[in-house]
Amino acid sequence: MTPSRRAVLAAMAGGALAGCAGPRSAADRSASVTGSPSTSAAIPTSTSTPGSSPSATAPSTSRAVTRADIVARYGHAVPHTWGFDAPAVVHALPAAERAIALTFDACGGPGGSGYDRALIDFLRRREIPATLFINSRWIDANPAVFRRLAAEPLFEIANHGTRHRPLSVTGRSAYGIPGTRSAAEVYDEISGNQTKLTRLLGTPPRFFRSGTAYCDDVAARIVTALGERFVSFSVNGDGGATFTPEQVRSTVAAAPGGSIVICHMNHPRGGTARGITAAVPQLLATGHSFTRLSDALH
DSSP, rough: OHHHHHHHHHHTTTSOOOTOOOOOHHHHHHHHHHHOOOOOOOOOOOOOTSSOOOOTTTTOOSBBBBBHHHHHHHHOOOOOOEEETTTBBBBBBBBBBOBBBBEEEEETTTTTTOOOHHHHHHHHHTOOEEEEEOOHHHHHHHHHHHHHHTTTTTTTEEEOOSSSSBBBSSSOTTTTOOOOHHHHHHHHHHHHHHHHHHHHHSOOOOOOOGGGGOOEHHHHHHHHHHTTBBBBBBBETTTTTOHHHHHHHHHHHHHTTTTTEESSOOTTTHHHHHHHHHHHHHHHTTTTTTTHHHHHHH
């Protein structure tokens, strides 16, 4: 990772990605501007979807990967990284890609199960494609809304975990949210929602993002082993759902081609919808376009 990339990610850490855990204090928002599933289920590892090619980094296998497989392979592995960056984690679209990928997290749980209808309705009206990273708890709280979103070709559904935990094999936390504590818990966090999404969608999700987007390098390898690609971000569009509409607008409107923008769709009282509504026309006017992750990452 280049020094400039490291500096960018360090600055982004100031914009908390715990926007699924409820509002934060004014001091935290100011800092942002500157910067139990089944343990025996076998999980399909194919990442292919109709009309798309399987990921080169996560090929399908002839046998499902089980919790025991993951524990045997990664149970004693020692992580060497922690944060937004790890081998195989995707931060941006391919270099030749000039489009921008808008991604919206829906995290669920206390304070995180809202639905930003104004945001989604705007994307529909303007026919702006997006990738929606949805947590298992949010699906449980919004089953009818989820079914409608899943049926719309404009959107694709991705895996945002089962309990919205940072993905760690040693229990590291991010923004005060405890992380998974072992390879077995990493498996549970990924596969619980993977199983649910596979059942609801009819095909496994291709992409995963952990709660807070934090992971270590061992956990990131487990994501790949379970047939998904860990997608982080290059532009923190709404600071964990804490930015004002103007902060969202200015941040997202400045995104260059190839960016993966992270925002939230579960805080209707925040500034995300109004900021995106203002930023998207600016980006379109300057020649940018928008894409789902699956249409840009092959």
